[in-house]
Amino acid sequence: MDGGLPNFKRWNIIYPIYINSKKTIAEGRRINASKACENPTCIEIGDCCKHLKIPCAIELDKAYPRDFMQIGRVRVLLKREDGSLYNPAISSKKQLMLQVAEFVPRHPGRVKKQEPASTASASGTSKSGKGGRKKK
Template structure:
């Protein structure tokens, strides 16, 4: 962590990737507007973005969102220092933090490489595809 003392993680805010996922509905757990959400963020990407924003964080890989327990990982974040001042003066609450993270995740270095690899392979694979089940028709 950033400071030498052992902080009390139990009092920190929890961010699940579902909160910022544009593929999810509000009923499924998304907490920010669809227009501001990003596509399928991971706990590691969220943690990296918190580090970029100079906010103390801890990634918990062994935890999962109760409504979607197949997606594992959550991030604990500490918005305020022990004296009550904000760690990042530009981010006053959890919702602002989620919106900032959702803006940063698409530009995440690991994600940029994945998108470039996917776009180059999808163009090559899309050319020979044909529709239909294939095979001969039965009489």
């Protein structure tokens, strides 16, 4: 990041819980569950912001205030100092969250993680044998 960026403390903050489809609105989700993604990480959110050409900084030492077990957040900067947008397609924090939630399931690290899980669940469901107790 270049030194010409405005005050870091005034950047928008996105917690992964904001776009997590597994959470309720009461737990902190900010977008529609059908548009949200499953268990995003702040690393994935940061990569998506970089892909969208939006300056971002990942803070792994911070936690979500309502649930301190949710570690990590991403600071993003939507507008330049002159008020122009870094990405003309994204004018608000909500639009950014919707875009990121769309990109996270296609994240390269995520695609690899899901393959072994799907094969393990398929083999775990097949049950052989009768079950029950043996007779004497």
